[in-house]
Amino acid sequence: MARRRLTQRQQERIRKIQEQRRRRLAQQAEKALDQADARPRQGLVITRHGRNLMVADAEGGLHYCLWRQNLGHIVCGDRVVWQATGDKRGIVTALLERDSVLARPDYSGREKPLAANISQLVIVLAPRPEPSEYLLDQYLVTAETIGVNALIAFNKMDLPDETGKKALNQRFSLYEAIGYPLVHISAKFEHGLGPLVERLKGETSILVGQSGVGKSSLIKALLPDQDIQIGRLSNATGLGRHTTSATTCYTLPTGGRLIDSPGVRSFRLVELSLDQLEQGFREFRPFLGHCKFSDCRHREEPGCALRAAVEAGKIDQRRLDNFLHLAQEQGKSGF
Numbered sequence: 001m002a003r004r005r006l007t008q009r010q011q012e013r014i015r016k017i018q019e020q021r022r023r024r025l026a027q028q029a030e031k032a033l034d035q036a037d038a039r040p041r042q043g044l045v046i047t048r049h050g051r052n053l054m055v056a057d058a059e060g061g062l063h064y065c066l067w068r069q070n071l072g073h074i075v076c077g078d079r080v081v082w083q084a085t086g087d088k089r090g091i092v093t094a095l096l097e098r099d100s101v102l103a104r105p106d107y108s109g110r111e112k113p114l115a116a117n118i119s120q121l122v123i124v125l126a127p128r129p130e131p132s133e134y135l136l137d138q139y140l141v142t143a144e145t146i147g148v149n150a151l152i153a154f155n156k157m158d159l160p161d162e163t164g165k166k167a168l169n170q171r172f173s174l175y176e177a178i179g180y181p182l183v184h185i186s187a188k189f190e191h192g193l194g195p196l197v198e199r200l201k202g203e204t205s206i207l208v209g210q211s212g213v214g215k216s217s218l219i220k221a222l223l224p225d226q227d228i229q230i231g232r233l234s235n236a237t238g239l240g241r242h243t244t245s246a247t248t249c250y251t252l253p254t255g256g257r258l259i260d261s262p263g264v265r266s267f268r269l270v271e272l273s274l275d276q277l278e279q280g281f282r283e284f285r286p287f288l289g290h291c292k293f294s295d296c297r298h299r300e301e302p303g304c305a306l307r308a309a310v311e312a313g314k315i316d317q318r319r320l321d322n323f324l325h326l327a328q329e330q331g332k333s334g335f
Contacts, residue, residue: 038083040093045078045116047233049246053092054233055082062236067092075101076247076259077116077204088236100146102206102261104268111270114263115206115247120149122196124209124218126156127164131172132210137322138269139208140180141280145272151181151199155214158188174316178283187214187221197222201255208264219260223250274332281323283315297334298324 043055046062053065053074065082067074074080074095081094100118103111121143125131136152143150152175160168165184176182183195200222207215220226229250247261272280278288284306292303298320309315327335 040081040083042096043080043082043092044249045074045076045080047076047246047248048074052246054236055080055090055092061088062232063088063090064236065090065092071095073113075113075116076249076261077118079117100148102142102146102264103270104263105270109271112263114261115249115259118148118204118206118259120151120199120203120205122151122153122200122205122207124153124155124207124213124215125172126154126209126213127160127168128156129210129212131168133172133318134322134325135210136175137281137319138326139267140175141272141277141326142269144280144282145276149203151183151196151205153196153218154182154184155218156186157184158186158192174319185218187217193218193221197252197254200252200258204249204257204259206259206261206264208267219258222252222258225253226250269326269330272330274327277323277327277330277332281319283319284309284323287315295334297327297332299335 041057043057043063046054046056048054051066053067055063055065057063063082063084067080068091071092072095074092078098079096080092081096082090082092084090098116101113101116102118102121103113106112121139123136123139125136140150152172154168154172157165172182181199183199185196186192196218207218209215223229230248233248247259247263249257249259252258278284287305287309290305291298291301293301296304298304298306306315306320310317310320324335
C-alpha cells in the first residue's frame with residue numbers, strides 16, 4: 001500500500017506538536033538537573049519509549065532518566081553520562097561516541113536511528129518463506145556500511161529433507177566463500193541453537209530478516225528469562241505492557257547482549273552514495289577503481305573491471321545483478 005502523503009498544513013501541525021513536546025521535555029530536564037547529584041556516572045541505555053529512558057548503571061541497577069534536548073536522538077544501546085536526581089532517577093547529560101548505529105528511513109526519507117553500538121547483525125533466513133538473496137544483500141550492505149560483523153543464520157532447518165538442505169547449501173555457499181559465516185539452527189532439535197548461541201557470546205547483536213523466518217521465536221528461545229527482564233523493566237519504568245513495544249537491550253544468559261527492535265520489522269536500506277554501495281559488496285573492493293572509465297556503471301561499458309571479475313569467476317553474477325538493482329532503486333544517475 002502506498003504511503004499517504006501529508007499535506008503542508010498537516011506537516012506544519014506535526015512540527016508544532018513535536019516542538020511543544022521538545023520544549024516541555026527540555027524544561028523538565030533543566031529542572032531535574034538543578035536537583036541532580038553532581039557526580040557524573042556512565043551508563044547504558046537499555047530501552048526508550050517516547051520520553052521514557054531507562055539507563056543501567058555499572059552494577060546493573062536501573063534508573064529512569066530524562067535527557068537534555070541538545071544531545072539529539074538517544075536510542076537503545078547508547079552509552080551515556082548521567083547524574084542522579086533521586087531514588088532510581090536521573091538525567092542524561094552527555095552522549096558518548098557511538099561505535100555503530102543502525103538506522104532506517106523515516107516517512108520523510110531522513111535517517112532514524114534504531115539502535116546504537118551493536119557489534120553484530122544476525123540475518124535470519126529460513127527454507128520458508130522463500131529466502132531472498134536481494135534482501136540478504138541489503139542487510140549485508142548495511143553491516144558493511146556501519147562497520148559491524150554479519151552472521152547469516154538459517155533457521156527452521158528441521159523443515160527441509162536432505163535434498164532440500166543440499167540445495168540451500170549450494171545456493172548460498174557463495175556467501176561463505178566471500179567471508180560471511182553461516183550457521184544452521186532449529187529450535188525443534190536439542191542443542192539446535194548451539195551454533196548461534198556460540199556466535200552471540202561477547203557480542204551486542206540484533207536479529208533482522210523478512211517476516212515469517214522465526215525471529216520472535218528465536219528471541220524467546222534465546223531469552224528464557226525474557227519475561228523476568230521485561231517485568232523488571234516494566235516495574236522500573238511504569239510502562240507496563242508498552243515495555244514490549246519498545247526497542248530493548250536484553251542480557252543473554254550465555255553471554256552477550258541481544259537488542260530486540262520492532263523497527264527492524266520494516267527495515268529498509270538508508271540512502272547511500274554510489275561509493276558506499278560499491279564498498280558494501282566486499283568482494284568488489286579489489287576491482288574498484290580499475291574500470292577503463294572513471295564513471296563506469298558496470299553494465300555494458302567496455303573495460304569494466306567488475307564484469308571482467310564476473311567472467312573470471314571472482315564475483316558471482318547474482319551479486320552484481322543485486323548491486324545494479326539497488327543502485328537503480330536508490331536513483332543513482334545512469335542506472
